[in-house]
Amino acid sequence: MDNEKTVLEVLEEIKKNELAEMPEEAANGFMVLIKFLMLAS
Amino acid sequence: MGDTYQERINRIKTTVNHQEPDKVPILSMIGTYAVHYAGGTIQEMTDHPEKEIEYYCEPHKKLYSDATYTAGLVFDAKSAQCIGSDSHFVSSDGATVQHKEITPMEDTEYPELIADPEGYIFNKMLPRKAKKLAGTTAEKYAAIKELVDHWKVKGMIQAQLIDKLKNDYQLPVITGSFAYPPLDYIFDYLRGFKGLSLDMRRHKDELVAACNAIQGMADEFLGITEEMTDLPDFPFYATMMHVPTFISPKQFEKFFVPTYEKLIYRIHERGGKLIIFLEGSWEAKYDWLNSLPKNFAVGIVEGDNIFEAKKRVGDNITLAGGMPLEMLKLGKKEACIDYAKKLVDELAPGGGYIFASSRELLSKGDVNPENMIETYNFVHEYGIYK
Numbered sequence: 001m002d003n004e005k006t007v008l009e010v011l012e013e014i015k016k017n018e019l020a021e022m023p024e025e026a027a028n029g030f031m032v033l034i035k036f037l038m039l040a041s
Numbered sequence: 042m043g044d045t046y047q048e049r050i051n052r053i054k055t056t057v058n059h060q061e062p063d064k065v066p067i068l069s070m071i072g073t074y075a076v077h078y079a080g081g082t083i084q085e086m087t088d089h090p091e092k093e094i095e096y097y098c099e100p101h102k103k104l105y106s107d108a109t110y111t112a113g114l115v116f117d118a119k120s121a122q123c124i125g126s127d128s129h130f131v132s133s134d135g136a137t138v139q140h141k142e143i144t145p146m147e148d149t150e151y152p153e154l155i156a157d158p159e160g161y162i163f164n165k166m167l168p169r170k171a172k173k174l175a176g177t178t179a180e181k182y183a184a185i186k187e188l189v190d191h192w193k194v195k196g197m198i199q200a201q202l203i204d205k206l207k208n209d210y211q212l213p214v215i216t217g218s219f220a221y222p223p224l225d226y227i228f229d230y231l232r233g234f235k236g237l238s239l240d241m242r243r244h245k246d247e248l249v250a251a252c253n254a255i256q257g258m259a260d261e262f263l264g265i266t267e268e269m270t271d272l273p274d275f276p277f278y279a280t281m282m283h284v285p286t287f288i289s290p291k292q293f294e295k296f297f298v299p300t301y302e303k304l305i306y307r308i309h310e311r312g313g314k315l316i317i318f319l320e321g322s323w324e325a326k327y328d329w330l331n332s333l334p335k336n337f338a339v340g341i342v343e344g345d346n347i348f349e350a351k352k353r354v355g356d357n358i359t360l361a362g363g364m365p366l367e368m369l370k371l372g373k374k375e376a377c378i379d380y381a382k383k384l385v386d387e388l389a390p391g392g393g394y395i396f397a398s399s400r401e402l403l404s405k406g407d408v409n410p411e412n413m414i415e416t417y418n419f420v421h422e423y424g425i426y427k
Contacts, residue, residue: 004177004178004181005178005181006160006163006164007163007164007167007168007174007181007185008159008160008163008164010178010181010182010185011163011185013182014182014185014186014189018186018189018190019189029264030189030192030196032261032262032264033192033196034185034188034189034192035163035261035262036221036262037120037188037192038124038163038167038171038174038185038188039162039163039167039226039230040116040128040229040230041120041121041123041124041126041128041129041171
């Protein structure tokens with residue numbers, strides 16, 4: 001498990017891969033929402 | 042019901058500045074009641090996301106209001122399910138979502154939280170409660186991607202809902218974003234009621250330091266960047282106050298106020314406004330409400346006597362609420378209207394009052410719909426400033 005990526009590292013990867021079609025500012029805002037939902041869930 | 046979208050917004054903005062608008066503004070707070078009222082279920086909304094628009098418009102076909110509190114459902118059970126958490130779940134009625142308190146943080150972990158709040162919360166604490174975040178990289182990726190995909194759709198649906206409320210019902214949504222207090226993050230998601238109660242006695246300095254440490258995250262979630270020098274004065278930033286009603290004024294001043302004020306003054310300095318849900322009793326904290334900048338905040342009164350609140354804080358903040366849910370549920374229509382008349386007569390002069398129910402509606406049995414419709418329509422017709 002030591003080589004596994006952390007949740008924050010995976011979040012970065014998700015932003016790069018899954019939100020590539022969004023403008024940078026919108027992608028940042030969307031990831032803030034996702035992080036908030038994760039914390040609150 | 043011919044009032045335009047802009048007339049309704051102006052009505053609210055005027056009263057928040059303690060001036061008399063043309064009519065007493067009315068705020069609807071319909072929560073998951075909308076799902077019940079429309080005859081739907083949370084599951085149907087999950088399976089067919091566009092149902093959220095249908096459900097959350099349905100009550101407004103007959104109910105008059107000048108603004109609604111929020112648009113759609115934020116904390117659906119699906120978001121938690123995506124990452125393997127059972128923090129939110131659908132009640133047996135099928136149309137209400139409940140929150141289960143999960144407190145994954147130990148009191149010995151304050152130094153870790155203070156040193157690296159984001160790393161501690163996301164990499165260590167979250168995998169404890171969200172099972173899918175405790176697995177391999179691929180499992181974590183799949184879980185977060187599912188959440189992202191869910192919100193790509195849900196975010197679009199909620200934007201469409203706001204547009205439909207505006208275009209078809211001339212109805213603004215009063216909440217634009219959220220101002221979440223740092224101490225409430227710790228209370229709601231890390232330590233819970235019991236843990237925080239002990240920490241306020243046994244880990245005072247660490248708790249203060251932890252609130253300061255997560256200020257950056259709270260600022261990030263607030264969404265105001267340094268480049269944003271001016272904010273619109275509508276819609277408002279909303280705070281649902283959770284822990285304050287449970288703590289003493291001394292604890293409130295020490296643990297809650299310093300970091301929360303930093304957050305809300307970022308709004309105030311840029312011209313924005315705040316709507317705070319004063320959950321429980323706030324009488325012991327009225328001095329703090331009076332210390333806020335005049336005409337900056339709207340307080341939704343839940344547990345306090347609103348007539349007394351008007352005398353004690355009503356010159357500084359706008360009050361919303363007052364219409365008892367119990368009366369809307371069990372009272373006769375005439376009694377509801379008499380009480381609404383009393384609210385308007387005593388609270389509306391001079392502005393600074395928004396008519397609303399005393400609590401957000403969550404389930405079918407919370408009100409008699411006919412009482413609510415008749416009472417809100419009465420206030421719209423009666424509450425004319427001369």
